[in-house]
Amino acid sequence: MGKHRNGAASKRRGPAFGLLVAAAALVVSFAAARAQSIMSRGPNVNNINVGPRIAPTVTPSVSPNVGPRMPTVNLGPSLAPNVRYSPNLNYQDPSARGQGTSASGGPPDQSGNGRGTSRRSKKNVVVDSDRRFVPRELVIEVEGNPTDAEADAIARRHRLTRVQSQSFPLIGSTMYRWRIPDNRSVNAVVRELVADNVIKSAQPNYRFTLQQAAAEGDPAQYALAKLRLPQAHTLAHGDNITVAVIDSGIDVSHPELAGVIGGTFDALGSKEGPHTHGTGIAGVIAAHARLMGTAPSASLLAIRAFGVAGGGAESTSFVLLRSIDYAVSHGARIINMSFAGPEDPLIGKSLAAAAAKGVILVAASGNAGPKSPPLYPAADRNVIAVSATDAADRLFPASNRGGHIAIAAPGVDILTAAPDAKYQVTSGTSFAAAYISGLVALMIERNPALTADEVRGILSKTAQDLGPPGRDDQFGAGRADAFGAVTAVGAPVATATGPAPAGGPAQPTER
Missing domain, CATH: 3.30.70.80 (Peptidase S8 propeptide/proteinase inhibitor I9)
Known part of the structure; x- marks a missing residue:
């Protein structure tokens, strides 16, 4: 009876039950074999996880600059990397190249x-x-x-x-x-x-x-009449006023400069001879033989800061710093800077220190043309920036423009001294600046207590307005009037009796 029951149960469970039993037997057999293998080998030490993985470099990487990275500073408007400060300036907005x-x-x-x-x-x-x-x-x-x-x-x-x-x-x-x-x-x-x-x-x-352009045209000294210098010289000649000329080499033996060189300094330590630019600038300020300079009795400090380079002359920040320091320490009351370049924080610092000591600073606006950004030192707030005009009171085409331009003076076809007792006709804002430096010497002789702000104010007030009415970015206050400025400095009182150039103020004479 029991045998019958088992057979019946087997029939009821069917083939699936048999397959299940066989699979279970295989699992039990595999597990037993695996356990036997593990017991015979012992634990696998290579698979033990002993903690976080440590990289071979056990110390942080140190860059060559061991100090902390400091923030950068923008001390002024950024200039594009391809700006050139020779007569033709090629300016490109730095944002156009992804720089700046x-x-x-x-x-x-x-x-x-x-x-x-x-x-x-x-x-x-x-x-x-x-x-x-x-x-x-x-x-x-x-x-x-x-x-x-x-x-x-x-x-x-x-x-x-x-x-x-x-x-x-x-x-x-x-x-x-x-x-x-x-x-x-x-x-x-x-x-x-x-x-x-x-x-x-x-x-x-x-x-x-240096800011010198090609020379050509009428060699006559038309600037004398434009500035009314002969009349101004009835009041002052720049006696004993020291003007530092930071420039290229000056021919101190030129007949036009006899007796006016108060000292020399070669900031380059060079052996170059005199140069046309520096000699020409000195002649505009103090010539007194065949030519007539603006301040023929001034004392010039001839400071060589520019050496011949290519077709012109160049200097650097360090050399100019030496030159400014020398000029101030040797009693310069006026510093003529007929050169241009980028904004330079250290030079700006030296100029501010010089201005604080009462030194009057005059600079050429530059010959880079109307599209140029401001050039320095002319654009420095302590400096009188000068643009150039021609015999017809037109702006020198290459003259820089801008809100920093203070005054204009003749700078086209200027007859002046050249090395080896020769003469030259030349153009550039450099020579316009030299005329203003000489004019300031006349004003300082007239009133040694004048401040830089007072000098600037008198130059502006007495200038002959050119271009658009009022102050503009081309001529500043207008073309300088030497006689008007020297007269305005102080006594003796003057009255208007003589004729003046066309469009100019009445010509006063002393009484």
Whole structure:
């Protein structure tokens, strides 16, 4: 009976039940074999997880610049890298090339993403450029008078080679001209230097060029009548007023300059002979033989800061700093700067210090034309910027324009001295600036207590208006009137009795 029951159950379960039983048997058999294998081998130590994986580099990577990355500073409008400061300036908006300042006001960071950075008052970082400054050179400012050991330590930290150094009492700092001995860019090294708390400022060694144009035209000294200089010379000649001429080499033996050279300084330490530009500027200011200068009795400091380069003459930030410092320390009351270049924070600092000591600063506006951005030092707020006019009172076409232009003076076809006792006819805002420097010497002789603001005000008030009515960006207040300005300085009182040039004010005479 039991046998019957088992057979019946088997029939009821069917083939599926048999397959299930067989599978279970296989699983049990495999498990037993696996257990036996594991027991015979022991634990697999290689698969033990002992904690987080540690990378081979056990210390954080340190960049060559071990100091913290400091914020960059934009101390003024950024100039495009391809700006040139010789007579023809080729300006391109930096935004058109994805370079220059970022939207937030700072230069692009090293990755080129243009993120802005914060502002620090004493540091300066500029956009790199091969054309605006000397390749692989820097001018570094350190406060006070550091020792050679301290300077050498800075050089080692930043991998630089010291070329030249000088203390500048005018601004209370020591300046170093250093060379980058490797392939780092000027901009990259400046960014590194501004992170060093020992360094007060760092910048490229900018290039500056003399502002002279091609010479041609009428050799007559038409400027004398335009400025009414003969009449002005009845009141003053610039006696004992020291005018520093920071320029190329001046022929101090020229007959036109006999007795007016009060001192010489070669900031370049060069062996070059006299140059046409510097000699011409000195002649415009103080000629007194065949020609008539603006201030024929002034005392000139002949400062060579520009050396011959290509078809012109060039200087740098460091050399100009030396020149300004020399001029101030040797009693210059007026500094003539017939050159132009980029905005230079260190030169701006020196000019501000000179102005604070009562020095009158005069500069050529530049010969880069109407599309040029402002050039310096003319655009500096402490400087009287001068544009140039011709014999018909038209603006010299290459003359720079802008809201910083203070006054205009003749600067086209100017007859002046040249090296080797010769003469030249030349053009440029350089010579217009020289006329104003000489005129200021006449004003200072008349009233030695005049301030720079008073000089600027008198020049503007007495100028002959040209161009659109009132002050404009081409002529400033207008063409200077030497007699009107010297008369306006102070007593003796003058009355109008004589004729004046067409369109000019009445010609006063003394009584």
